[in-house]
Amino acid sequence: MRLTFWGAARQVTGSMHWVETGDSRILLDCGLMQGHRAEANARNANLPFAATALDAVLLSHAHVDHCGNLPTLVKNGFGGDIVGTHATNDLTRIMLLDSAKIQEQDTAYLNKKRGLRGAEMLVPLYTRQDAESAIRSLTGRAYDKWFNVPGAPLRAQFLDAGHILGSAITVVEMQENGKTLRLGFSGDLGVKDKLILRDPAPAPAVDYLIIEGTYGDRLHDSPRDSEPKLARVIRETTARGGKTIIPSFALDRTQEIVYSIHRSIQSGALSPLPVFVDSPLAMDATEIYRMHPEVFDAETVAFMERHEDPFGFRQLTYTRDVEASKAINDLDGPAVIIASNGMVEAGRILHHVKNNIGDARNTILFVGYQAENTLGRRLVDGIKRARIFGEEYPVRARIEQVDGFSAHADRAALLDWVRPIRHELKGVYVVHAEADAAAALVQGLRELGIRNALAPTYGQQIICD
Ligand SMILES: [Zn+2]
Numbered sequence: 001m002r003l004t005f006w007g008a009a010r011q012v013t014g015s016m017h018w019v020e021t022g023d024s025r026i027l028l029d030c031g032l033m034q035g036h037r038a039e040a041n042a043r044n045a046n047l048p049f050a051a052t053a054l055d056a057v058l059l060s061h062a063h064v065d066h067c068g069n070l071p072t073l074v075k076n077g078f079g080g081d082i083v084g085t086h087a088t089n090d091l092t093r094i095m096l097l098d099s100a101k102i103q104e105q106d107t108a109y110l111n112k113k114r115g116l117r118g119a120e121m122l123v124p125l126y127t128r129q130d131a132e133s134a135i136r137s138l139t140g141r142a143y144d145k146w147f148n149v150p151g152a153p154l155r156a157q158f159l160d161a162g163h164i165l166g167s168a169i170t171v172v173e174m175q176e177n178g179k180t181l182r183l184g185f186s187g188d189l190g191v192k193d194k195l196i197l198r199d200p201a202p203a204p205a206v207d208y209l210i211i212e213g214t215y216g217d218r219l220h221d222s223p224r225d226s227e228p229k230l231a232r233v234i235r236e237t238t239a240r241g242g243k244t245i246i247p248s249f250a251l252d253r254t255q256e257i258v259y260s261i262h263r264s265i266q267s268g269a270l271s272p273l274p275v276f277v278d279s280p281l282a283m284d285a286t287e288i289y290r291m292h293p294e295v296f297d298a299e300t301v302a303f304m305e306r307h308e309d310p311f312g313f314r315q316l317t318y319t320r321d322v323e324a325s326k327a328i329n330d331l332d333g334p335a336v337i338i339a340s341n342g343m344v345e346a347g348r349i350l351h352h353v354k355n356n357i358g359d360a361r362n363t364i365l366f367v368g369y370q371a372e373n374t375l376g377r378r379l380v381d382g383i384k385r386a387r388i389f390g391e392e393y394p395v396r397a398r399i400e401q402v403d404g405f406s407a408h409a410d411r412a413a414l415l416d417w418v419r420p421i422r423h424e425l426k427g428v429y430v431v432h433a434e435a436d437a438a439a440a441l442v443q444g445l446r447e448l449g450i451r452n453a454l455a456p457t458y459g460q461q462i463i464c465d
Helices: 037-045 070-075 086-116 128-136 223-239 253-267 280-291 298-307 322-330 349-356 375-380 411-421 435-447
Strands: 002-005 017-021 024-028 056-058 081-085 138-141 155-160 168-176 179-185 208-212 243-247 275-278 316-319 335-339 363-366 385-388 391-394 398-401 427-431 461-463
Touching (some): 017 168, 017 179, 070 128, 081 155, 086 128, 086 138, 086 280, 208 411, 223 253, 223 363, 243 349, 253 275, 253 280, 253 298, 253 335, 275 322, 316 322, 322 349, 349 385, 363 375
Parallel strands (some): 056 081, 275 316, 363 398
Antiparallel strands (some): 002 017, 002 461, 017 024, 385 391
């Protein structure tokens, strides 16, 4: 078997790994690379292989850095199946359509400026039609059952990764020289005790493992600590007569925050107050969460038996259209406003932050990782004035952070996950991690006794036998 790492190599986006055995070639994930615009555009638009040579894609989950470049693959002639779990495929549909809309809108915006100075027009990375073609290639499989990979003489299996709805650990089994060889891919590995989802399945028995290492050098709080902290911040803000503004990604984090607030109201930790989810994409994602209770953990199932809908309660309003979104501004008194994106870089959250940041009664509450060079990160770092839509606003609102809502296993959990299979592993490859985190996890894996552990570079090929 030959592995080639065409993305998420010493970085956290653009997940894409090429697996070749005999005459078969499959891809694990086909994600968008995000980052510096010119570099990301070039990488996403120019696939480093012939899409027509591929037999199938196995998709770990619906985050755009894992599925977001599938339309480019199909646009370039890939005609095989894209296999994911049923929930992953349902979420991938809305994520790809949303991504195509962003690609088209961004290109139209740039072209407007380019037109003024007579520059050549750009084409979007892909269009809605390309996304729809990719969506038609999606084919669903259940967790835990072996299936034949369409178009290739290989078997594969999805195990629950506990990261977002439908997320999977992938196992690929192949025959080489009369021997059975198994490759595992962690996808993004979730955390134990996360709300809504089941715990990640134990590591499968495999010969070679591709493992994510987002938190390869760090520990984070347990999800169990997050809910009381979230409730406390909302309580304190409400006591001041203020609003709590929560920047949150539309997929997974928003559903988790809504469910957590619902639980806190039910338990009495929080008095009922108006809560708004101001995001069309979050509304769509929530609908898909509601369609897949079969993958919820026992606690969520029990909650549903008592209170019905984890993602809906009397004081909660989802807003889709722009007028309803603007109307939230006119509201007096305490409320919670959840909007995306989570790092305050784009989307409706910018308006809510702008309208509320100047009032000391309010709180901006961060519930996710804040990357460098984002407004979210600058606010967490304590800037006194924030620049939004070209204007400066004084930061008077309180800035708070709850970090236990992470959807990724931390260093200790990653190493604990690998430990039971360490003696059988012939090689472990760390992906989906910045260089420092990757190096730290490689070191940890070597300390477990896995000598052949490394963090591949972009385009690196490894022969596994
Ligand atoms: Zn993910």
